[in-house]
Amino acid sequence: VPVAAEPQPAGPTRTLDGTRIHLLANINLLAELPLAGQMGAAGIGLYRTEFPFLIRPSFPSETEQYLVYRKVVESMTGKPVVFRTLDIGGEKTLSYADAETEPNPELGLRSIRFTLAYRDIFEQQVRAILRAAAGSRTPAIMFPLISSVDDFRKARQVVTDCLDQLRAEGLEHHDHPAIGMMVELPAVVESMAEFAAEADFFAIGTNDFVQYMLGVDRSNKRVADYYRPEHPSVLRALNRVVRVAIEHKKPISICGEMAHDETMIPFLLGIGMRRLSIDPQFMPAVRTCITGLTIDACQAYAGELLAAGSVSAVREILSRQPNLAA
């Protein structure tokens, strides 16, 4: 873990004109928690729970998971933690699970589809999260790769069932976590209003969103040139998703790599994004970037970018380095 930067101020991050921006941490492993603390993260916007599963030879038990998750909760001392449920399949495969090979794993039984298919594994994880969150103020459970409201309801029902079990068993747990979802599939964009009526919060996973929006494998070097976060359709879709979330007063964050890209941050603030979840190592640079921007200038800039109709036109605007402190 690189610890090059000085400890960061614990206070909130604000734009030049005083708008609060929540800087949250993406965490894969417990070893990254101290850095998130030193960097002054306002909480964990994405805890990728699959990493403890990936480094083991077999599925961790509910108790083993509980112990890991409890450390995450305790280390954040009252700050919010978003637990993303198991996001395996695709490029993150478990050697010990589901040995069947798929011709097209990125479109296969991955992520929420895997956990809905293996309900016992899903329940063990959700129970471990709920138990670890006992006594914490703001725990949140988030489902990855949701493609329909129906998926979301099925996944939420698992949480409801686990809560019933834990109550019946008299086990200590958190009884009303926030339940949210990732926006990673283009199918979500057109149904955002319906999702916003059901989900407590959203997190946009641009790594996958760009992959699926543009039909480009995010880890295939041969098509890397086609993987363009600055594609006009990506920018416009992000704008719509954020707008609907704001209209429905549902918190929305962005937790893909785009969130720490300093050329994209003015656009993100300009379309109304106020929560960025990033790897802790990027926090000092992102904080510096934000404190030099005004929301008015970002809004005007975002408007310009949204009007650009080609990748090259977007790039031309991005390369101009405008003064966004006005």
Ligand code: PEP
């Ligand atoms: C994403 O898809 O942007 C995301 C944050 O999830 P992951 O990178 O773990 O797929």
Ligand code: MG
């Ligand atoms: Mg993803």
